[in-house]
Amino acid sequence: xxxxxxxxxxxxxxxxxxxxxxxxxxxxxxxxxxxxxxxxxxxxxxxxxxxxxxxxxxxxxxxxxxxxxxxxxxxxxxxxxxxxxxxxxxxxxxxxxxxxxxxxxxxxxxxxxxxxxxxxxxxxxxxxxxxxxxxxxxxxxxxxxxxxxxxxxxxxxxxxxxxxxxxxxxxxxxxxxxxxxxxxxxxxxxxxxxxxxxxxxxxxxxxxxxxxxxxxxxxxxxxxxxxxxxxxxxxxxxxxxxxxxxxxxxxxxxxxxxxxxxxxxxxxxxxxxxxxxxxxxxxxxxxxxxxxxxxxxxxxxxxxxxxxxxxxxxxxxxxxxxxxxxxxxxxxxxxxxxxxxxxx
Amino acid sequence: xxxxxxxxxxxxxxxxxxxxxxxxxxxxxxxxxxxxxxxxxxxxxxxxxxxxxxxxxxxxxxxxxxxxxxxxxxxxxxxxxxxxxxxxxxxxxxxxxxxxxxxxxxxxxxxxxxxxxxxxxxxxxxxxxxxxxxxxxxxxxxxxxxxxxxxxxxxxxxxxxxxxxxxxxxxxxxxxxxxxxxxxxxxxxxxxxxxxxxxxxxxxxxxxxxxxxxxxxxxxxxxxxxxxxxxxxxxxxxxxxxxxxxxxxxxxxxxxxxxxxxxxxxxxxxxxx
Numbered sequence: 001x002x003x004x005x006x007x008x009x010x011x012x013x014x015x016x017x018x019x020x021x022x023x024x025x026x027x028x029x030x031x032x033x034x035x036x037x038x039x040x041x042x043x044x045x046x047x048x049x050x051x052x053x054x055x056x057x058x059x060x061x062x063x064x065x066x067x068x069x070x071x072x073x074x075x076x077x078x079x080x081x082x083x084x085x086x087x088x089x090x091x092x093x094x095x096x097x098x099x100x101x102x103x104x105x106x107x108x109x110x111x112x113x114x115x116x117x118x119x120x121x122x123x124x125x126x127x128x129x130x131x132x133x134x135x136x137x138x139x140x141x142x143x144x145x146x147x148x149x150x151x152x153x154x155x156x157x158x159x160x161x162x163x164x165x166x167x168x169x170x171x172x173x174x175x176x177x178x179x180x181x182x183x184x185x186x187x188x189x190x191x192x193x194x195x196x197x198x199x200x201x202x203x204x205x206x207x208x209x210x211x212x213x214x215x216x217x218x219x220x221x222x223x224x225x226x227x228x229x230x231x232x233x234x235x236x237x238x239x240x241x242x243x244x245x246x247x248x249x250x251x252x253x254x255x256x257x258x259x260x261x262x263x264x265x266x267x268x269x270x271x272x273x274x275x276x277x278x279x280x281x282x283x284x285x286x287x288x289x290x291x292x293x294x295x296x297x298x299x300x301x302x303x304x305x306x307x308x309x310x311x312x313x314x315x316x317x318x319x320x321x322x323x324x325x326x327x328x329x330x331x332x333x334x335x336x337x338x339x340x341x342x343x344x
Numbered sequence: 345x346x347x348x349x350x351x352x353x354x355x356x357x358x359x360x361x362x363x364x365x366x367x368x369x370x371x372x373x374x375x376x377x378x379x380x381x382x383x384x385x386x387x388x389x390x391x392x393x394x395x396x397x398x399x400x401x402x403x404x405x406x407x408x409x410x411x412x413x414x415x416x417x418x419x420x421x422x423x424x425x426x427x428x429x430x431x432x433x434x435x436x437x438x439x440x441x442x443x444x445x446x447x448x449x450x451x452x453x454x455x456x457x458x459x460x461x462x463x464x465x466x467x468x469x470x471x472x473x474x475x476x477x478x479x480x481x482x483x484x485x486x487x488x489x490x491x492x493x494x495x496x497x498x499x500x501x502x503x504x505x506x507x508x509x510x511x512x513x514x515x516x517x518x519x520x521x522x523x524x525x526x527x528x529x530x531x532x533x534x535x536x537x538x539x540x541x542x543x544x545x546x547x548x549x550x551x552x553x554x555x556x557x558x559x560x561x562x563x564x565x566x567x568x569x570x571x572x573x574x575x576x577x578x579x580x581x582x583x584x585x586x587x588x589x590x591x592x593x594x595x596x597x598x599x600x601x602x603x604x605x606x607x608x609x610x611x612x613x614x615x616x617x
Contacts, residue, residue: 051577052601067409091544092581094442094603095412121449148407154404156545161401170396171406190578246574284576306608316608 029237031062032340033320033333034298041184041235044227044293046191048242048282049300054335056243058300059187061339062239066185067149068277072142077105081149081174082184085168085236088154089193090162100253102146104338120295151175158219165226165264172234186227193234194219195245195285205329220287227293239292255267297324307334307343308334317343349543371563385493394457408578416441423511425457426464430597434582435605438553440510442603443543443579447570448586452597453615454557455481457586458513460616463490463548471510479519493616509552512543516570517556525573531573556580570600577601588615 013021028038037043047055063086068079086093155161176182198216227238242269263332282299284291299321315334321327332343366614407415414589424437431437438444448454459482462473475482525532547554558576563569570576570585577583583600600609 041556050574052607084539089547091541092576092578092603094581095409095416097604098409099413100604144410147413150409152407152409152412154548156404156541160403163399167399167403175408182385194537196537196575197531200534208400243578244574247440284497314608315606 044238045296046294053300067146084185087188090190188237191240220289224293425461427613429611440553442581443554444582445580449560452588467494473511476514514556518558525572
């Protein structure tokens with residue numbers, strides 16, 4: 001075989017060509033309500049908030065955006081047409097909610113496509129609402145194709161979580177060969193689900209000091225190691241939700257009682273927190289291995305206000321604030337049948 | 345449930361076909377070592393292919409959206425409680441496979457709702473109801489009264505019905521967990537979280553709807569809030585709050601948390617009996 005040494009010195013592509021290729025293959029994502037900071041594969045985003053603050057709804061909204069195709073039968077959906085891997089550690093996932101959001105998004109795309117078509121033609125004829133529903137529910141094929149791109153697994157303990165992470169790449173290879181698309185999102189619902197259980201594990205000195213003892217630090221290190229391995233071969237965007245635990249790291253209810261007294265002294269509503277209160281509520285309890293792995297952080301909070309939407313009645317509102325990178329803006333949003341709805 | 349059992353039967357078949365116990369032990373220790381060192385290179389598929397059927401036993405099966413929907417349509421039905429207000433609010437009733445919590449101060453009607461749901465589900469032959477009574481609130485006479493009222497249209501034929509448990513009621517789970525939660529140390533929260541995981545596993549694998557009740561405690565500013573603290577809030581699928589006006593038999597129920605309904609929705613219903 002002739003070897004061309006000059007070929008080694010000449011570049012494969014220019015920087016401009018490389019940027020163009022990378023930005024189309026790995027686009028920046030702006031997911032509401034996290035739209036202020038562009039997210040790319042390789043980022044690890046931690047969404048923290050007390051319960052309930054719509055954390056899982058953000059994951060579902062992003063998942064639907066990912067599994068929808070860019071275009072289907074001439075109608076533009078604007079999705080990514082890639083797979084989503086959802087690790088359900090909280091075991092609270094409801095597939096009916098996912099299918100509700102997906103159906104609403106498909107119906108909206110059909111409605112907007114039909115209205116533009118008729119305006120273009122110079123005539124304006126409104127389709128009957130039932131006709132539109134019939135049209136898009138005939139499109140079961142699209143719905144099923146999208147649902148097949150949503151991969152799911154539940155874990156009832158840290159051990160099952162680790163076993164699933166280790167076996168994941170084998171399963172992913174099979175699925176991407178079958179479906180022909182790659183993975184874009186890795187979602188973990190509630191990374192702190194097993195915090196209390198792992199924390200109480202006493203490291204057992206089994207005979208043979210080569211075995212690693214099961215403890216909170218080791219579990220977190222193993223999880224981070226497995227996800228890093230995956231990121232090396234298959235870059236994905238990692239979204240993890242984290243529930244806040246009051247007084248984690250302190251003994252018993254002392255922190256809770258102190259906070260309660262402090263709140264009543266200042267006669268404050270528990271929702272309007274100042275900096276000290278926020279420090280207690282959003283206190284970091286995950287081990288340092290996980291903390292240094294996270295590249296972006298968001299904080300969510302539920303508000304006492306409700307907005308009334310004509311179609312959906314009254315809806316509770318939430319705020320989201322970027323902590324890393326720190327932005328001093330709180331975005332308000334609400335959750336509707338078709339996902340997240342920003343309130344400007 | 346056949347698709348859930350397949351990977352496990354495959355794994356056991358491969359283990360039993362080896363026959364020789366020492367070869368199985370050497371395989372198990374080899375895979376334990378590979379897990380420990382974490383040095384499995386991703387291209388080393390030959391070794392991993394040997395270990396993979398065994399690893400499928402260590403985690404739940406992989407599912408996709410279509411399989412989840414099929415399971416939900418086939419196995420996870422809605423059990424109506426008999427109170428139309430609650431059933432409409434919940435979109436059909438108590439969902440099998442989910443953990444529902446009812447929160448309310450004392451004499452707000454929690455036990456009444458539990459007893460009536462039990463009687464209604466048993467009367468309509470959805471399946472067997474298991475009632476775990478932890479605070480001495482169960483009364484066979486009240487249940488007998490309710491069943492008499494419900495089956496006034498008794499047709500005379502006894503349908504065999506199902507023998508599978510479809511509804512598990514724990515009245516009240518907070519009286520079991522609050523004594524353990526207080527004090528220093530995290531053992532109380534560990535027990536609470538473990539109980540939650542076991543209940544949700546039961547609900548999902550055996551298609552049971554689990555209904556638990558919780559009481560209220562004083563919070564800051566004298567406002568009542570649900571007991572069991574912050575960690576419990578992220579355990580149930582659905583949380584409902586009951587309030588009862590003194591002297592009337594109208595109860596107010598509002599959603600604190602639901603998987604697909606907006607929280608804050610309220611409705612009223614009439615408490616019978």
